[in-house]
Amino acid sequence: MRRKLVVGNWKMNGSLAQLKELGAIASAARNSPGVDVAVCPPFTLIAPARARSAGLAVGAQDCHGKDSGAFTGSVSAAMLKEAGARLIIVGHSERRAEHRESDAAVRSKAEAALRQGLQAIVCVGESDEERRAGRAVEIVSGQLAGSLPQIGEGEGEIVVAYEPIWAIGTGNTATPQDVAEMHAAIRAELGRALGGRGGSVRILYGGSVKPDNAAELFAVPDVDGALVGGASLTAKDFVPIIEAAAGAGR
Ligand code: PGA
Numbered sequence: 001m002r003r004k005l006v007v008g009n010w011k012m013n014g015s016l017a018q019l020k021e022l023g024a025i026a027s028a029a030r031n032s033p034g035v036d037v038a039v040c041p042p043f044t045l046i047a048p049a050r051a052r053s054a055g056l057a058v059g060a061q062d063c064h065g066k067d068s069g070a071f072t073g074s075v076s077a078a079m080l081k082e083a084g085a086r087l088i089i090v091g092h093s094e095r096r097a098e099h100r101e102s103d104a105a106v107r108s109k110a111e112a113a114l115r116q117g118l119q120a121i122v123c124v125g126e127s128d129e130e131r132r133a134g135r136a137v138e139i140v141s142g143q144l145a146g147s148l149p150q151i152g153e154g155e156g157e158i159v160v161a162y163e164p165i166w167a168i169g170t171g172n173t174a175t176p177q178d179v180a181e182m183h184a185a186i187r188a189e190l191g192r193a194l195g196g197r198g199g200s201v202r203i204l205y206g207g208s209v210k211p212d213n214a215a216e217l218f219a220v221p222d223v224d225g226a227l228v229g230g231a232s233l234t235a236k237d238f239v240p241i242i243e244a245a246a247g248a249g250r
Contacts, residue, residue: 002202004218004245005159005225007121008039008232009061009089009206019045022053024235025242030055032246036225038087039232043075050084059087059119062095065108067115077112087119089227091147093165096123103146110149114156121159121204121227122147124186128166136164136178137185144189158194159202160186161227167207169229176220179205183222211240218248 008025022039029037038057041049049058064074077088090113091106101109106122113120124143126136140162149158162182164174174182183203190198205217206227217223225245231237 002200002224003034003036004248005036005038005202005204006238006242006245007037007059007087007089007161007204007225007227008238009092009227009229010039010041010045010233011061011094011229012042013233014041014045016045016048018233019049019052021233021235021238022049022056025238026053026056028235028239028242032242035242035245037242040087040089043080043083046080046083046085057086058084059089059121060085061089061092063088063090063109063112065105065112067112077109077116077118081116081118085118087121087159088113089121089123089161091123091143093123093125093163093168097165103143106147107149110147110158114149114158117156119157119159120149121161122149123161123163123206123227125163125165125168125207131164131166137182140182141185141189144186145193148190148193150194157201159204160190161204161206162186163206163227169208171208173208173213173217174205176216179217179223180220183220187222209241211237211244214241214244215247218245 040059060080063077090109110120126139130139202224204225204227209226209228
């Protein structure tokens with residue numbers, strides 16, 4: 001049985017003042033022992049967030065694929081771990097688009113996170129145009145085959161996040177049927193790539209997850225949690241999503 005995992009992605013939002021939201025979020029996490037909860041603020045807030053979030057994991061939104069070196073402006077997985085991160089989101093569509101990250105780059109970032117014993121959340125998702133052309137499953141399966149790291153014994157955990165690009169920040173969510181179809185395709189691809197271990201990889205859905213649609217999404221087979229952007233910025237919106245995940249696990 002895979003535990004539900006709910007991850008907040010603050011993107012380039014937040015401030016020291018906004019960390020006050022973490023109090024109620026951490027307390028909801030402690031009250032939901034069957035659910036893993038994490039928040040990924042910008043790099044500069046990881047250490048101060050860590051100090052305020054007993055019961056809550058703190059993560060990062062990106063890392064470099066190398067452990068150290070002449071890479072101005074970049075941050076390594078080891079540095080993020082030292083700051084208190086337990087997980088790293090890699091290959092978010094905003095990074096694939098704005099920073100032209102290839103599947104190979106995403107894979108090297110995921111491997112860097114795993115080398116540090118961290119969770120790597122590998123994001124995949126199709127565009128509106130690709131879905132309308134009937135190519136959604138093909139595109140996502142291809143991204144996954146190119147970006148999935150190989151896991152070795154004793155290394156960190158791989159998590160996959162399916163985030164249709166057209167659902168991110170738009171208020172449009174994929175239908176439960178579309179999500180079920182895609183998560184089943186991802187599960188099959190995980191089996192091809194990782195063999196028996198593919199069955200234990202958690203698959204998150206992301207894209208306009210809100211308090212009023214979370215329970216319906218968590219009830220879909222093979223939806224093991226959510227990657228939440230906008231609704232993770234305040235306890236008012238994020239806590240009911242954590243509670244919905246707890247309810248789905250009962
Ligand atoms: P959203 O973002 O919940 O604001 O749609 C999700 C994400 O990009 O991870």
